[in-house]
Amino acid sequence: MDNGGTAERAAVHSIDHFALNVPSIEDASSFFTAFGLEVDEIEAHGGTELELRALDGHRWGRILPASRKSLAYLSFNCFADDLAKIKQQIREAGGIFDVDVPALTGGRYHTKDGLWFLDPDNNLIHVNVGPKTTPTKKEPFGRVDVEADRRGSHPRSESHVVRPRRMSHVLLFTADTLRATAFYESSIGLRLSDKSIDIIAFMHGIHGSDHHLVAFAKSHGKGWHHVAWDVNGIDDVGEGAAQMAAAGYRLGWGTGRHVLGSNYFHYVLDPWGSFSEYSADIDYVTAGVPWPTGEHHPEDSLYLWGPDVPDYFTKNSEM
Numbered sequence: 635m636d637n638g639g640t641a642e643r644a645a646v647h648s649i650d651h652f653a654l655n656v657p658s659i660e661d662a663s664s665f666f667t668a669f670g671l672e673v674d675e676i677e678a679h680g681g682t683e684l685e686l687r688a689l690d691g692h693r694w695g696r697i698l699p700a701s702r703k704s705l706a707y708l709s710f711n712c713f714a715d716d717l718a719k720i721k722q723q724i725r726e727a728g729g730i731f732d733v734d735v736p737a738l739t740g741g742r743y744h745t746k747d748g749l750w751f752l753d754p755d756n757n758l759i760h761v762n763v764g765p766k767t768t769p770t771k772k773e774p775f776g777r778v779d780v781e782a783d784r785r786g787s788h789p790r791s792e793s794h795v796v797r798p799r800r801m802s803h804v805l806l807f808t809a810d811t812l813r814a815t816a817f818y819e820s821s822i823g824l825r826l827s828d829k830s831i832d833i834i835a836f837m838h839g840i841h842g843s844d845h846h847l848v849a850f851a852k853s854h855g856k857g858w859h860h861v862a863w864d865v866n867g868i869d870d871v872g873e874g875a876a877q878m879a880a881a882g883y884r885l886g887w888g889t890g891r892h893v894l895g896s897n898y899f900h901y902v903l904d905p906w907g908s909f910s911e912y913s914a915d916i917d918y919v920t921a922g923v924p925w926p927t928g929e930h931h932p933e934d935s936l937y938l939w940g941p942d943v944p945d946y947f948t949k950n951s952e953m
Contacts, residue, residue: 644719645823646710646761647841648768651693652804652861653707655700659684661905662697668881669910670797679742688863692767694801698742703906704952705757705858706739710822711764720761720822721749727821729753754817755808755856761822768843772918775867796874798863802913805849807857807950811835814850824848828894828928830935836894838919845895845917857952860901860909867914868898874912875900887947890940894930907951
């Protein structure tokens with residue numbers, strides 16, 4: 635299989651899906667349905683769980699019943715030729731393979747195949763051979779320049795339900811961002827895109843990916859901060875925010891634009907203190923093209939423009 639170029643380290647090419655533990659499947663179904671995702675109820679393992687799909691049809695998320703919200707596991711895909719080398723790299727980086735996956739997931743892991751291990755924050759991580767879910771090139775931004783003497787917007791009465799095209803990235807809390815980025819680079823081949831001292835760091839895939847597949851923010855311990863969903867353009871970001879407000883989900887942060895990643899954003903607070911993000915026009919790193927990794931001032935770590943950041947946005951609700 636063509637892996638889009640060679641690199642010193644073998645590397646994953648994309649996220650396959652995330653699995654999130656939540657205390658209420660009913661609340662999760664309401665929230666993610668309102669967000670514009672396809673939400674399927676699955677009867678498995680003696681209970682109900684959810685599967686989340688965007689317009690591309692891929693299963694990006696599994697929502698699992700538990701006593702509290704937490705990341706159950708994060709699953710990455712790689713090319714077949716890279717799996718054995720990635721396993722060696724994980725072992726050399728200090729990843730822990732000797733784990734009881736059924737016990738850690740309540741028996742709700744999706745496959746025994748591939749590599750299951752713990753990262754330095756004791757997050758359960760999975761790597762397996764699978765399809766490349768990330769785009770192979772930067773996707774078009776849904777904005778059309780309007781000539782003079784033509785109406786540029788559509789009537790509000792004709793607004794559609796905003797439905798994300800795909801998942802873009804996840805952000806995890808960690809007690810040590812520098813340790814986390816070093817581990818994910820040496821183990822599964824992600825590369826640092828940008829960071830701000832030890833406050834926040836963003837990592838991309840070397841086979842062509844968004845500016846970040848995974849990001850890490852400093853906290854007193856591990857936690858799930860947000861999942862970002864790609865939409866067509868800035869209007870979908872804004873209309874998505876209005877869509878969620880109409881459904882009763884008014885708290886969050888946005889609308890604005892990031893410096894690192896450059897994407898337009900609106901974050902919606904979920905029922906468990908974390909967020910789902912509408913994201914549009916994120917920077918893209920092409921396979922084989924070096925990204926100018928930067929060290930950025932803290933004031934650039936959050937946004938270029940937008941409303942003030944609410945206090946709860948940077949709170950780790952799992953601590």
